[in-house]
Amino acid sequence: PRDQAFANQLLAHVRANIDGDLAPAALAAAMHVSVRTLQRRIRDALQTSPQDLVFAARLDAAHGLLRTGRLRVSGVAFQVRFEDLSHFSKRSRAAYGVAPSRIEQDAAGRSPAALN
Numbered sequence: 751p752r753d754q755a756f757a758n759q760l761l762a763h764v765r766a767n768i769d770g771d772l773a774p775a776a777l778a779a780a781m782h783v784s785v786r787t788l789q790r791r792i793r794d795a796l797q798t799s800p801q802d803l804v805f806a807a808r809l810d811a812a813h814g815l816l817r818t819g820r821l822r823v824s825g826v827a828f829q830v831r832f833e834d835l836s837h838f839s840k841r842s843r844a845a846y847g848v849a850p851s852r853i854e855q856d857a858a859g860r861s862p863a864a865l866n
Contacts, residue, residue, distance in 0.1 A: 756781070757795035760788075764807045768830055772804045808832065809845050816850055819857030823850045 763780055764772055777800055778788040792800050808830045815826045824835055827850075832838035842850045 753791045753795035756791050760792065760800075760803070761807070764804055765811070768808060768811045772807075772831075774800045777804075805841075806845075809842060812838070812842065812850070813846060813853065816853040817857050819854070819859075823854050826850070826854075 778785045827838040
């Protein structure tokens with residue numbers, strides 16, 4: 751329970767600062783613990799690492815932004831701090847089973863056939 755409450759606080763911090771510095775050292779400082787304590791408590795509560803937690807949160811935020819249709823894939827990737835568009839596309843496709851460009855097209859009400 752204590753580690754779960756900690757994890758919930760950390761998730762809230764990550765989501766609120768998705769476009770900021772979310773390196774383990776920065777997260778540990780924000781949570782007032784050492785990096786090792788951060789790693790242990792996240793592992794115990796969520797069975798993952800802080801890096802994987804941040805990565806999943808960035809993908810989730812990107813997916814949400816893509817579904818709004820307000821930004822193109824490159825803008826979304828930049829906004830959630832993916833530096834490599836190809837890497838973002840591959841990881842997004844692996845996580846959601848569809849290319850980010852398809853999500854963008856669907857959100858904009860365009861079918862892929864209409865683009866050819």
